[in-house]
Amino acid sequence: MYRGWLRSSSVAFLATAFLVAFAVLAGGCANRPLVATPGPTAYTGPATTSPGGSTPGSTSPAPAPTTAVGPYRPNTHGQIMVIVYHNIGPQEGRWERTPAGFRSDLQALYDRGYRPVNLGDLVAGRINVPKGYSPVVITFDDGTAGQFRYVTGPDGKTEIDPDSAMGVMLAFHRDHPDWPLRATFFINGDPFQQPGWQEKLKFIVENGMEIGNHTLNHVYLNKVSASETVEQVGKEQALIDTAVPGYNATTLALPFGAYPAYPDAVRDGTYNGVHYHIRAMVLVGAGPIPAPFSPQFDPERIPRIQAVDASLGIKYTLPFWLDYFDRHPEARFVSNGTTGN
Numbered sequence: 001m002y003r004g005w006l007r008s009s010s011v012a013f014l015a016t017a018f019l020v021a022f023a024v025l026a027g028g029c030a031n032r033p034l035v036a037t038p039g040p041t042a043y044t045g046p047a048t049t050s051p052g053g054s055t056p057g058s059t060s061p062a063p064a065p066t067t068a069v070g071p072y073r074p075n076t077h078g079q080i081m082v083i084v085y086h087n088i089g090p091q092e093g094r095w096e097r098t099p100a101g102f103r104s105d106l107q108a109l110y111d112r113g114y115r116p117v118n119l120g121d122l123v124a125g126r127i128n129v130p131k132g133y134s135p136v137v138i139t140f141d142d143g144t145a146g147q148f149r150y151v152t153g154p155d156g157k158t159e160i161d162p163d164s165a166m167g168v169m170l171a172f173h174r175d176h177p178d179w180p181l182r183a184t185f186f187i188n189g190d191p192f193q194q195p196g197w198q199e200k201l202k203f204i205v206e207n208g209m210e211i212g213n214h215t216l217n218h219v220y221l222n223k224v225s226a227s228e229t230v231e232q233v234g235k236e237q238a239l240i241d242t243a244v245p246g247y248n249a250t251t252l253a254l255p256f257g258a259y260p261a262y263p264d265a266v267r268d269g270t271y272n273g274v275h276y277h278i279r280a281m282v283l284v285g286a287g288p289i290p291a292p293f294s295p296q297f298d299p300e301r302i303p304r305i306q307a308v309d310a311s312l313g314i315k316y317t318l319p320f321w322l323d324y325f326d327r328h329p330e331a332r333f334v335s336n337g338t339t340g341n
């Protein structure tokens, strides 16, 4: 189903790897033990080209979004990484990234000329990154405390935990002003597992990030009725609306990566007078997506790349794809500087 956008033989090889990985990783969101990925173990050919020294240095001044020219030749037919994190916490693991690990991911993306966009914007064709840079989407599933936590600071005031994902992103944005605050948070019925969640949802939206629907109770949408589907999506939208009145979550992460039995009930519905309209559904594994303007792009089956530490050795996760696009920069989507490209 993804072969249409694969052009070179090395990329065709990757299609096989991708499909294998997809089957392994698509479970998603459950704290299941790590499954070793069978299949190809190495690329068959040498690296072709590399961005070399042309990547922007982390100390270079922030380019103005409308005039900067990045290090890559525009290619609006290339592929885009949509990355997924689960918890941010003390242990590197299949479903957890440490704050230091998350920070290093942001730095790795920044140094390679990626810039974040919200998923809803990407799907709507609004790819607002400077010319020569590549869009990347950062998503978070399950609304864990480690993604956005309040703590009591040294002065006794409530502050955002600098080691939660939000704290890491705020600091990174402060140090790299040309890395905007963009991310998509897919939440359930207990957002961020802490009081004050309404304020957090407001903060996300007011700072340019996105709230996505992950159903109220993290249900298997392939196993519930149409009416229960409407209830699960609609009640979550209602919960979001209590925090950010009028905000419509247009993207939905499928719990466990399970495609719904009643996709129509996910797309549009009304529950207790609350209407929702979902334009994009995301899966869990495991490769990049074709450009959203491409006929191969399916907004209702968007695969995502798991961000895990390289030391875990899990194939087809973020370290693998970073390396892949270093070796194949011609495969990257690169902005031509026009929103919408």
Ligand SMILES: [Zn+2]
Binding pocket: 028, 029, 141, 142, 214, 218, 255, 256
């Ligand atoms: Zn989940």
